[in-house]
Amino acid sequence: xxxxxxxxxxxxxxxxxxxxxxxxxxxxxxxxxLFLAFRFGPAxxxxxxGFMEYTIGGDAEWTGLDNARRLAxxxxxxQSLRVTVVYTVLYVPLTVAASxxxxxxxxxxxxxxxxxxxxxxxxxxxxxxxxxxxxSWVFSSAGPWSRILGWLGLPDDSWLASSTLVLxxxxxxxxxxxxxxxxxIVLARLQDLPREQEEAALxxxxxxxxxxxxxxxxxxxxxxxxxxxxxxxASFQVFDLVYAMTGGGPARASYTLVxxxxxxxxxxxxxxxxSAIGAALFAMTLVVxxxxxxxxxxxx
Amino acid sequence: xxxxTTAPTSAPSTPPPPTRRRRSYRALQPGPGGTVLRYVLLTVxxxxxxxxxxxxxxxxxxxxxAVEFPGSxxxxxxxxxxxxxxxxxxxxxxxxxxxxxYSVVSVVAVLALAAMAGYAFAKKRFPGRETxxxxxLAMVMVPYHVTLIPTFILIAKVGGVDTYxxxxxxxxxxxxxxxxxxxxxxxxxxxxxxxxxxxxxxEWRMFVRIVLPLCKPILATxxxxxxxxxxxxxxxxxxIGQSGDMRTLTVGIASLQQEQVPLxxxxxxxxxxxxxxxxxxxxxxxxxxxxxxxxxxKG
Numbered sequence: 376x377x378x379x380x381x382x383x384x385x386x387x388x389x390x391x392x393x394x395x396x397x398x399x400x401x402x403x404x405x406x407x408x409l410f411l412a413f414r415f416g417p418a419x420x421x422x423x424x425g426f427m428e429y430t431i432g433g434d435a436e437w438t439g440l441d442n443a444r445r446l447a448x449x450x451x452x453x454q455s456l457r458v459t460v461v462y463t464v465l466y467v468p469l470t471v472a473a474s475x476x477x478x479x480x481x482x483x484x485x486x487x488x489x490x491x492x493x494x495x496x497x498x499x500x501x502x503x504x505x506x507x508x509x510x511s512w513v514f515s516s517a518g519p520w521s522r523i524l525g526w527l528g529l530p531d532d533s534w535l536a537s538s539t540l541v542l543x544x545x546x547x548x549x550x551x552x553x554x555x556x557x558x559x560i561v562l563a564r565l566q567d568l569p570r571e572q573e574e575a576a577l578x579x580x581x582x583x584x585x586x587x588x589x590x591x592x593x594x595x596x597x598x599x600x601x602x603x604x605x606x607x608x609a610s611f612q613v614f615d616l617v618y619a620m621t622g623g624g625p626a627r628a629s630y631t632l633v634x635x636x637x638x639x640x641x642x643x644x645x646x647x648x649x650s651a652i653g654a655a656l657f658a659m660t661l662v663v664x665x666x667x668x669x670x671x672x673x674x675x
Numbered sequence: 676x677x678x679x680t681t682a683p684t685s686a687p688s689t690p691p692p693p694t695r696r697r698r699s700y701r702a703l704q705p706g707p708g709g710t711v712l713r714y715v716l717l718t719v720x721x722x723x724x725x726x727x728x729x730x731x732x733x734x735x736x737x738x739x740x741a742v743e744f745p746g747s748x749x750x751x752x753x754x755x756x757x758x759x760x761x762x763x764x765x766x767x768x769x770x771x772x773x774x775x776x777y778s779v780v781s782v783v784a785v786l787a788l789a790a791m792a793g794y795a796f797a798k799k800r801f802p803g804r805e806t807x808x809x810x811x812l813a814m815v816m817v818p819y820h821v822t823l824i825p826t827f828i829l830i831a832k833v834g835g836v837d838t839y840x841x842x843x844x845x846x847x848x849x850x851x852x853x854x855x856x857x858x859x860x861x862x863x864x865x866x867x868x869x870x871x872x873x874x875x876x877x878e879w880r881m882f883v884r885i886v887l888p889l890c891k892p893i894l895a896t897x898x899x900x901x902x903x904x905x906x907x908x909x910x911x912x913x914x915i916g917q918s919g920d921m922r923t924l925t926v927g928i929a930s931l932q933q934e935q936v937p938l939x940x941x942x943x944x945x946x947x948x949x950x951x952x953x954x955x956x957x958x959x960x961x962x963x964x965x966x967x968x969x970x971x972x973k974g
Contacts, residue, residue, distance in 0.1 A: 392800070398878040399799030406792035406853055407807055413826055413848040415810060418817045420825035429828075480717055485710075487717075493960055494721045497728070500956050500963060502907035504925040505945040509727045512734065512742065512938055519726075519744040551724070556967055563968040583709070612818055615909045619929045633820055633910075640824050641914055653821040660818050 422657070424650035435647075442651035452652065454627055455635040458542065462631065463610040465546035470606050471599065473550055474557025479587070481558070482565050492562075496555040503552060507619035510548045511535065520544075535621055538628035545616060545629055552616070553609075557602050564598040565591070604667050611659050632656055728949075735946050739937035757943035767944055769920060770927035774948075777842055777912065777923055778905040785849050785901050786894055793856025794886050798868060808857070811850045820910075827914055837921045842912060846905065852897055855969060859893040860886065896969065899955070899962040906952055924948040 425443075428436045446452045481491050498506065512518045516533040525531030534544040568591065576586050614633040617623060623630035623638075632652060640649030734747060738754050741747040761767050795801070796808050826845050835841020867889070871881045887894075912923040922930065928948060931941050956963060 394878075395799050396801035399795040399801035399804070402791040402795035402799065402882070403801075403804075403807060406788040406848075407811075409788065409844070409848040410811060410814070410850065410853075412829070413845040414814045414817070414822060414850060417822035417825035417829065418814060420828075421821040421823075424825060477720060480713055480720075485713075491717050491721060492964070493956075494724050496960075496964065496967075497953075497956065498724060499967075500903055500907075500952055501728075502909075502925050502948060502952070504907075504909055504929050505731070505949055506727070508928060508932065508941050508945050509731045511932075512730065512942075513727060515742070517742045517744060519730075522744045551727075555724075559964055559967040608818070612820060615925075618909070618913075619932060622933075636820055636823075637910070640827070646824050646828065650821075650824050653818075653824060656818055657821045660816070664816065 421650050421653050424647050425654040427647045427650075429647040429650075430644060438647070442648050445648065446651055446655065451627065451630070452635060452655075455630050455632045455652075456655075458628070458630055459611060459613070459632045461542050462546055462549075462613060462629075463607060465543060466549045466610045466613075467603065467606045469546065469550045470554050470557060471602050473554035474561050474602065475595070475599070477554065477558045478561035478565055479591075482562065492559075495558055498552045499555045501552065503615035504619045506548060506552050507616055510544075510551075511620055514544050536625055538625055541621060541625065541629045545613075545620065548616060548620070549610070549613065553606070557606070560602060561595065561598055564595060568594055600667070600670065604663060607663050608660055611656060611663075731942050731945055731949070735939055735942035737939055739939050742938055757937075757939035760940050761943040761947065766919060766922070767924075767927065767947055770922050770924045771947065773839075773912075773916070773921060774906060774923040774925070776839055777908075778902050780839075780843050781846055781905045782898050782902045784843070784847050785852050786898055788847060789849060789852035789856045789897070790887060790890055790894065791882070792853045793858075793860050794882060796853070796857040797860035797863075798865070811853055814850050815854070823910070823914070830915060836915055837918050842915050842921070846908075846911065849901065852901065855897060856890070856893065859890060863889055895959075896962045896966045899959055900966040902955070903952070903963075 426437060426439055428434075428438045428441070477495055481488050481495075514520050514533055514535045516531070516536075518533075521531045521533055534540040572590050573586050576590055581589070612633055613631050614637065617629050617631050617634055618637070621629045623634045632655070636649050636652040636656070639645045639652060730748065733750055734742070735757050736750070736753045736755070737747055738756060796804065830836060830841045830845060833841075835844070867885060868881065871885050876884070907925060908923070909925040909929065912921075913926050913929070916922050916926060924944075925948070928941065928944050931944060
């Protein structure tokens with residue numbers, strides 16, 4: 376009696392489970408197929424293409440490590456790698472510092488705080504092509520940057536025409552366009568911090584700098600780390616700003632890795648070689664991710 | 676203040692919480708000197724942030740020759756030549772249309788796909804669920820530029836160069852969006868779905884009538900970000916929209932730069948491209964800032 380009563384129930388449950396599974400698959404399928412076609416497949420293909428000679432005509436030939444050897448002997452590749460690293464070294468610390476500084480300034484409520492927060496985020500929503508357009512003027516020899524340097528008695532040539540100063544100029548524009556993003560991320564963490572420790576420190580006579588150095592900063596460590604990784608990966612991939620502002624010049628002084636990838640792939644249609652540059656970029660990203668894992672592991 | 680007198684149980688040695696909280700809140704605020712310093716620093720930072728926008732607008736209202744700093748920064752006299760040029764002879768309206776199609780279609784499609792997949796990953800059991808989900812997640816790690824060339828080859832092979840679908844389709848594979856939708860829907864209580872199931876609602880109806888309305892906040896936030904990303908995207912439209920008619924605003928304005936068009940005309944084009952995003956930012960600011968703090972989204 377008991378067994379026969381259970382059977383239909385179990386069968387019904389199985390029918391329901393099967394129906395659930397069918398609908399689950401149906402709901403996932405469109406996104407998953409697109410994902411296979413345009414993310415997963417191309418990611419694998421991108422790495423494979425790095426070992427091939429491939430032209431837009433469709434001629435494909437497996438050439439093994441030829442592309443890697445070509446990269447190693449290619450001064451333009453090394454130049455683009457150097458430019459990318461220098462840009463990263465200039466851009467990342469400045470952006471993180473500006474993000475933290477402004478987050479601290481707009482941390483607590485006061486008259487006008489909402490206005491300031493909105494202002495600082497405005498550059499983040501602005502297209503980098505527009506940013507490049509206006510900053511080409513800012514850094515031109517008739518623009519404010521050169522003029523102010525001139526008034527201060529400094530050399531007033533356009534930074535965008537100088538092979539040593541073009542990267543600092545681009546990094547400054549990068550900072551301007553993106554510090555509002557880091558500011559909001561740091562701000563969200565700051566607002567979660569419990570007040571009690573800072574109040575206790577205040578009672579003990581700790582000044583603002585001491586409270587920041589010994590109480591706030593240690594608690595910001597994870598979020599700062601997150602920002603560092605995000606901004607480093609982003610600056611490895613810098614393209615829009617360079618393409619629209621300097622085109623990689625003068626004389627390849629601001630020619631980044633993705634500029635090289637773009638030129639090889641879509642100007643010279645050397646798609647295999649461009650993929651090898653992409654693989655190098657991937658390797659750099661992996662190294663950063665690995666360092667992140669190691670550092671987080673050490674913290675635990 | 677009133678709570679102090681109406682709380683007879685609190686021990687005399689511990690100060691009443693509300694009063695203490697308020698006092699220390701003030702104590703952590705800077706003194707008069709600090710307040711002045713804070714406003715000075717914030718004002719300087721705001722001027723540095725806003726000046727380029729001001730210059731963009733003012734210089735677009737000047738004749739081509741006026742580029743000298745600081746003389747050219749007075750807002751008057753207003754000269755609309757640059758706008759006349761940019762609206763007349765350039766295909767900027769076409770670019771605006773292309774950008775709008777690229778952004779709007781992509782947002783709608785990404786949200787629909789991500790909501791469906793996120794719902795299934797969060798609330799349904801089916802074979803291969805974990806494998807699929809983790810392969811989505813792993814792909815977030817792979818830089819966009821690694822997939823760029825094979826994606827281009829694929830689209831070129833199927834004849835998608837210089838078409839809207841070739842432009843839009845590959846950008847719909849958005850792993851972050853699926854991930855965020857799954858996180859959000861996982862947080863919704865199962866009872867909501869159980870009740871509807873007992874009522875005999877079909878799966879599709881349940882998705883449209885129950886899941887989607889509950890997801891409104893995350894859909895708005897995610898939508899704003901996907902929109903922003905597409906509106907400002909340069910590299911993919913640059914590669915896929917090779918003819919003049921398929922250029923988006925970003926590609927078009929970058930092409931003006933290479934054609935050595937006068938600064939005022941380029942800035943007039945920039946203003947045209949900036950106004951819609953600026954309006955969206957003014958209206959939906961909350962969603963922009965929420966999107967950032969959800970993080971993980973390309974910013």
